Amino acid sequence: MTTQNYYDLLGVEKSASFDEIKRAFRVKAKECHPDYHPGDTAAEAKFKEINEAYEVLKDDQKRAAYDRYGHQAYTSGMNGAGGASGFGGFDFSGTGFESIFEEMFSGFAGRARSAGEARANRGADLRYDLEISLQEAYDGLKKSIDVETYVSCDDCSGKGGKSLEQCDTCGGYGHIRQRQGFFVVDTECPACNGTGKKVKDACSKCKGSGRVRKKRTLEVNIPKGIDSGVRMRLSGEGHVGLNGGPAGDLYVFLTVKNHEIFEREGANLYCEVPIPMTTAALGGTIDVPTMSGKTEKLEIKAGTQSGHQVKLKGKGMPILKSSSFGDLYVSLKVETPKHLTQRQKELLKEFAKESKEETQEACTDFLSQIKKLWDNI
Ligand SMILES: [Zn+2]
Numbered sequence: 001m002t003t004q005n006y007y008d009l010l011g012v013e014k015s016a017s018f019d020e021i022k023r024a025f026r027v028k029a030k031e032c033h034p035d036y037h038p039g040d041t042a043a044e045a046k047f048k049e050i051n052e053a054y055e056v057l058k059d060d061q062k063r064a065a066y067d068r069y070g071h072q073a074y075t076s077g078m079n080g081a082g083g084a085s086g087f088g089g090f091d092f093s094g095t096g097f098e099s100i101f102e103e104m105f106s107g108f109a110g111r112a113r114s115a116g117e118a119r120a121n122r123g124a125d126l127r128y129d130l131e132i133s134l135q136e137a138y139d140g141l142k143k144s145i146d147v148e149t150y151v152s153c154d155d156c157s158g159k160g161g162k163s164l165e166q167c168d169t170c171g172g173y174g175h176i177r178q179r180q181g182f183f184v185v186d187t188e189c190p191a192c193n194g195t196g197k198k199v200k201d202a203c204s205k206c207k208g209s210g211r212v213r214k215k216r217t218l219e220v221n222i223p224k225g226i227d228s229g230v231r232m233r234l235s236g237e238g239h240v241g242l243n244g245g246p247a248g249d250l251y252v253f254l255t256v257k258n259h260e261i262f263e264r265e266g267a268n269l270y271c272e273v274p275i276p277m278t279t280a281a282l283g284g285t286i287d288v289p290t291m292s293g294k295t296e297k298l299e300i301k302a303g304t305q306s307g308h309q310v311k312l313k314g315k316g317m318p319i320l321k322s323s324s325f326g327d328l329y330v331s332l333k334v335e336t337p338k339h340l341t342q343r344q345k346e347l348l349k350e351f352a353k354e355s356k357e358e359t360q361e362a363c364t365d366f367l368s369q370i371k372k373l374w375d376n377i
């Protein structure tokens with residue numbers, strides 16, 4: 001068996017239609033057909049590889065299995081890499097979905113089955129990345145998202161066709177045995193996904209797979225107080241399963257964008273509010289913005305220093321699944337006046353003349369500290 005990707009072997013895109021695959025196969029097969037290259041073993045090997053690829057890609061069920069499990073599904077029995085147990089875990093390999101969509105994990109748990117027992121495979125889970133504003137996270141919202149998933153085919157009620165017949169790849173057994181050195185390895189039949197059965201009189205709409213791709217609009221309820229990194233599960237909104245298996249889940253991964261004024265840390269918010277020097281010195285009231293859209297009156301004590309932090313209790317973000325709120329921490333930033341008029345300058349000079357040691361304590365203390373330092377030298 002070849003180790004090369006079947007699509008690459010035929011030189012087609014993963015999204016290629018059946019006709020494109022057939023055309024590519026004919027061209028490639030002609031290039032290395034043994035009739036045209038008698039005795040050429042390289043051409044013969046290539047011809048076998050191309051046939052192997054075409055055998056899988058021309059068959060909707062085999063192709064779906066190949067897309068889903070990857071090349072390993074067809075080669076694990078030969079090279080022993082991973083084997084059937086390698087199907088679990090995350091698979092971000094992508095199967096031609098829009099960029100926001102990634103196949104998350106196959107949703108398969110290995111389980112022993114007896115021959116012929118039908119296996120209903122759970123559909124794959126999907127991921128959707130959603131970015132919201134801090135305001136939306138504060139208010140909570142209903143958001144419509146567009147997803148494209150496999151859904152059950154209406155025409156055949158998801159059965160894939162009128163009736164079932166025995167799978168000729170595994171002889172109805174559901175698994176195939178392959179020799180691997182001294183060992184014989186038992187793997188699930190990729191042609192029938194282990195059911196041992198194949199669809200007869202395949203439905204023309206879904207080509208026997210029992211499911212079709214469909215664009216759907218889903219409504220997501222985003223609760224108040226949600227934060228970045230939260231993963232919301234929409235149960236049963238992923239891909240529908242194979243052989244009547246249940247649908248996978250859709251996971252919405254949330255990111256909350258940064259805000260122009262507020263910084264968030266958990267349920268608490270932080271912001272910096274500038275205040276005039278005169279308000280800082282004399283005291284007064286200022287308006288502080290909050291996420292509720294209203295402003296809060298904040299009392300400024302006379303002699304407030306720049307960087308002083310005030311806590312506004314309950315004015316932060318809503319706490320998820322509760323009716324309480326975090327706090328808002330306001331850092332006051334005293335603004336030094338600029339562009340002074342002649343009169344203002346005179347007043348401030350006058351003010352400076354009037355200043356005593358205790359008017360600006362920190363400055364006085366600092367100067368005396370420096371003086372001490374110099375005196376000691
Ligand atoms: Zn089979």
Ligand SMILES: [Zn+2]
Pocket residue numbers: 153154155156157158159160161203204205206207208210211
């Ligand atoms: Zn159908």
